[in-house]
Amino acid sequence: MAQEINAKPPDPENIITPDIRAHVKATATRMIGHAALQKDDFKDLCQSMYLEIIKNVPNYDATKSGFYTFACLVIKNWRSDFFTKRIAAGHDIPTVPLGSIQSQYEKTTSENSVDDYMRRLDIRTIVNSLPEIPRLVCLGFMAGLGTREISKKLGITRYYVQRVIIPYLQFRFRKENF
Incomplete structure (x- = not known):
């Protein structure tokens, strides 16, 4: 049965x-x-x-x-x-704001903040060095969007984002020791 x-x-x-x-x-x-x-x-x-x-x-x-x-x-x-x-809804900000070197939401309060600042700077450098589509996908994720919204905004398939772009982003960030 x-x-x-x-x-x-x-x-x-x-x-x-x-x-x-x-x-x-x-x-x-x-x-x-x-x-x-x-x-x-x-x-x-x-x-x-x-x-x-x-x-x-x-x-x-x-x-x-x-x-x-x-x-x-x-x-x-x-x-x-x-x-x-x-x-x-604007209640929160993405984890790594990309508008400037240090956003208005980031505060310098301890030695750890120097490490955090350097990490954010490194992430911005990597993101800015990406080709256009992977960079836009990465920025979308950093803004809190999901795969569906990103693929719709960029006019590409979710399959392409999940099977091509995300593995590429993982490779690039691992290559830079992230």
Whole structure:
């Protein structure tokens, strides 16, 4: 007998297992301190992730993965979308602003800031040395855009971005010891 394509999702009472709860809390903890998120946001972040998991339960297919793996993927996608939307809405800035040598958001407060400043300068140098399409793709990622938005803006296929441009960017940055 063939397996059902859409297997029955877990019991509603058992959807958020202790393992999933621990993963959500770890993800929320890692998000605190980034994008102006503070300790007060911890419970809200956890609740949003729990709701996202519950909302996506109908998409769960037991033939493809275990529920924990599915939940982790849902959390990963939610986290990525969360930061992308905040950047697109102007609430946050990309990790490496490219407008100037030092952006208004960057502060010089310790010796580590010198290392950070040099790292940003190195990244800008590498990005500016890239051919046009890889440079524009890289700038899109740095601005918080996803593969879909970048490919649409540049008029190239997502396949080309994922299978050609991204490996090229990885090669170039590894070559420069990043």
